[in-house]
Amino acid sequence: MVDELDTLLAQLELPPLLLADDVRARLRASSVAQTTRESWKYTQLKKFVPNDVAVSEPTISADGPPAAVVSRLSTQPSDGLNRHLGDADSSSRFPLADLALLIAGDCLIVDIPSDRETDLSITFHPGINVPVLIRVAARATLRLQETVVASEFANHSLYLLIDEDASVEHARTAFTSHCNHWSLSQAVLGVRSSYKLQQYLGGGNQRRYETQIILDGRESNASLTGAYRVHSGGHLDQQITVEHRAPDTLSEQRFHGIGAGKGSAIFNGRIHIHPDSPRSNAQLSNRNLALHPDAIINTKPELEIYTDDVKCAHGATVGQLSADSLFYLQSRGIALPAARQMLCRAFIRECIEGPLADIASEALLDEITTAVASNESL
Amino acid sequence: MSLLEVRNLEVDVDGKRILKGLNLTLEPGSVHAIMGPNGSGKSTLANVLAGKPGYDIVSGEVIFDGNVVNETEPEALAQAGLFLAFQYPVEIPGVSNMEFLKASLDNLHAARGDAQPNAVEFMKTVRSIAAELDLNPEFLKRGVNEGFSGGEKKRNEILQLLLLQPKLAVLDETDSGLDIDALQVVADGVNRFRSDTNTVLMITHYQRLLNYIVPDAVHVLADGVIVKSGGRELAEELEARGYAWLTN
Numbered sequence: 187m188v189d190e191l192d193t194l195l196a197q198l199e200l201p202p203l204l205l206a207d208d209v210r211a212r213l214r215a216s217s218v219a220q221t222t223r224e225s226w227k228y229t230q231l232k233k234f235v236p237n238d239v240a241v242s243e244p245t246i247s248a249d250g251p252p253a254a255v256v257s258r259l260s261t262q263p264s265d266g267l268n269r270h271l272g273d274a275d276s277s278s279r280f281p282l283a284d285l286a287l288l289i290a291g292d293c294l295i296v297d298i299p300s301d302r303e304t305d306l307s308i309t310f311h312p313g314i315n316v317p318v319l320i321r322v323a324a325r326a327t328l329r330l331q332e333t334v335v336a337s338e339f340a341n342h343s344l345y346l347l348i349d350e351d352a353s354v355e356h357a358r359t360a361f362t363s364h365c366n367h368w369s370l371s372q373a374v375l376g377v378r379s380s381y382k383l384q385q386y387l388g389g390g391n392q393r394r395y396e397t398q399i400i401l402d403g404r405e406s407n408a409s410l411t412g413a414y415r416v417h418s419g420g421h422l423d424q425q426i427t428v429e430h431r432a433p434d435t436l437s438e439q440r441f442h443g444i445g446a447g448k449g450s451a452i453f454n455g456r457i458h459i460h461p462d463s464p465r466s467n468a469q470l471s472n473r474n475l476a477l478h479p480d481a482i483i484n485t486k487p488e489l490e491i492y493t494d495d496v497k498c499a500h501g502a503t504v505g506q507l508s509a510d511s512l513f514y515l516q517s518r519g520i521a522l523p524a525a526r527q528m529l530c531r532a533f534i535r536e537c538i539e540g541p542l543a544d545i546a547s548e549a550l551l552d553e554i555t556t557a558v559a560s561n562e563s564l
Numbered sequence: 565m566s567l568l569e570v571r572n573l574e575v576d577v578d579g580k581r582i583l584k585g586l587n588l589t590l591e592p593g594s595v596h597a598i599m600g601p602n603g604s605g606k607s608t609l610a611n612v613l614a615g616k617p618g619y620d621i622v623s624g625e626v627i628f629d630g631n632v633v634n635e636t637e638p639e640a641l642a643q644a645g646l647f648l649a650f651q652y653p654v655e656i657p658g659v660s661n662m663e664f665l666k667a668s669l670d671n672l673h674a675a676r677g678d679a680q681p682n683a684v685e686f687m688k689t690v691r692s693i694a695a696e697l698d699l700n701p702e703f704l705k706r707g708v709n710e711g712f713s714g715g716e717k718k719r720n721e722i723l724q725l726l727l728l729q730p731k732l733a734v735l736d737e738t739d740s741g742l743d744i745d746a747l748q749v750v751a752d753g754v755n756r757f758r759s760d761t762n763t764v765l766m767i768t769h770y771q772r773l774l775n776y777i778v779p780d781a782v783h784v785l786a787d788g789v790i791v792k793s794g795g796r797e798l799a800e801e802l803e804a805r806g807y808a809w810l811t812n
């Protein structure tokens with residue numbers, strides 16, 4: 187990674203971004219650290235280093251101005267933005283986001299006005315996408331839909347700053363399969379704000395989705411729900427970190443995945459409860475079904491707790507269909523293959539909701555139907 | 565012809581002999597009760613009859629409606645008209661009761677070569693049965709047995725019985741965990757199911773249920789065999805004396 191970065195950076199005529207030196211320094215430090223990190227055990231970072239530096243502009247559409255104001259970093263005073271673009275403590279975990287900042291030399295800023303509801307959709311494109319920062323003002327309600335058109339290579343990052351009492355619902359899908367696709371989504375939550383993520387993914391050539399939720403304000407809460415499947419030859423790596431940094435914060439995560447072919451699904455759910463965050467409540471459940479004998483599923487919850495008086499529950503499982511449930515369905519006249527179908531679909535549907543539910547159902551359930559039909563040994 | 569004939573049935577579970585030569589004959593339209601202490605093999609018998617995997621029939625035969633069904637798959641048994649009301653019905657989140665009931669009925673109709681019930685008729689039937697059983701029709705939208713109380717689960721079993729109209733209903737401790745009102749509702753449902761041809765095998769630990777559903781015959785199962793058979797009065801005798809005099 188370091189060698190590749192050096193070559194790449196040397197070739198680049200980097201734009202005069204105000205933050206360039208900071209970002210560059212961070213990038214160098216973190217890319218070294220990254221290669222040795224446990225979190226890159228199953229996915230090759232170098233697949234996400236681009237061959238060229240084609241920059242794409244994400245398509246952003248709001249429900250009509252002045253619902254949201256889109257501006258650019260280059261037109262903004264830079265004070266304080268550095269802090270926003272990659273949270274100070276944690277930025278070092280995301281060298282690929284720093285790389286995008288450097289190469290794009292710019293950042294799109296979307297300001298969501300306070301005290302009203304806004305619908306926003308973002309489409310990311312192939313190549314390095316200009317990073318997007320969404321600032322959600324106090325008491326705003328934002329419904330955000332994110333999709334991606336990823337052909338061979340895509341890198342996109344999204345930063346959400348959620349102010350007091352604001353709430354954000356964020357639905358995203360990515361199902362294209364022949365791509366090296368990396369994404370960061372980071373949300374920083376203010377006092378009493380809430381963030382809800384619905385994430386539906388399929389495997390790519392290499393797909394890695396990094397999600398970082400920072401519960402910064404007291405009584406803020408995050409709810410993350412997702413479903414995914416990996417087909418033969420596919421690779422999907424989800425790295426989710428929730429940082430509880432304030433008292434009375436709540437996080438809930440529920441993810442169901444299916445290994446539908448000879449591919450890899452990696453799920454790393456990390457919960458970090460910082461000092462002075464009493465009465466934090468963090469729940470994480472990740473369940474996986476291996477529908478293919480050669481499906482590789484790695485799931486690992488990680489807990490770091492530095493405050494007493496917290497509630498924390500996490501569970502990660504990889505399993506087969508329940509024999510008792512199958513028998514129950516069969517005993518009502520439903521043939522075994524159909525019973526398997528019903529249970530697999532139910533397993534995924536438990537985690538499908540929100541505005542992209544139909545798209546997610548179609549993409550996830552079709553694949554499952556095929557996988558179940560072709561495997562009699564569940 | 566008998567509807568069910570169990571001949572000298574020996575069954576192993578996990579390599580351990582649980583049923584040890586059990587005989588039982590049910591004529592069409594009859595109601596039989598099987599009583600017995602905990603662990604005597606009552607649920608094992610019910611599960612074997614319903615074709616549950618993992619039960620090894622070592623010897624003997626089960627003949628249902630004229631066919632030997634020792635090796636028959638559970639779905640085929642259901643399609644042939646056998647129904648098991650489970651002692652512990654499972655919860656299946658993500659499959660709605662509605663979807664489940666429709667799939668069951670469609671499969672049973674298809675197996676019999678009957679036309680598929682249309683969706684409107686189906687809904688009407690299900691709702692009216694639910695009403696009779698005091699089940700809020702909202703339950704249809706929820707996952708199968710998901711979040712149901714013990715009593716609701718048992719009532720849902722009876723709802724399926726009345727909807728699917730099998731030839732033989734095996735009720736495994738359908739009365740356990742029910743209060744008196746719920747017991748009455750469930751018993752009414754079973755009594756409605758009874759007919760000249762519909763047959764019931766009631767498994768129970770207590771004779772209480774038999775006050776509501778009066779059986780034609782009572783059998784006592786102990787340690788994997790039927791140790792005594794009789795009429796209704798046998799249940800009352802068991803109530804008074806317990807099982808010990810039969811098992812020692």
Ligand SMILES: Nc1ncnc2c1ncn2[C@@H]1O[C@H](COP(=O)(O)OP(=O)(O)O)[C@@H](O)[C@H]1O
Nearest residue numbers: 577578582600601602603604605606607608609
């Ligand atoms: N899956 C199983 N594995 C091993 N032993 C079992 C299993 N199920 C039941 N048994 C044993 O078989 C015997 C009969 O159980 P069961 O049929 O459930 O009794 P009952 O319904 O009369 O209370 C008991 O000794 C029980 O421990």
Ligand SMILES: [Mg+2]
Nearest residue numbers: 606607651737
């Ligand atoms: Mg039992």
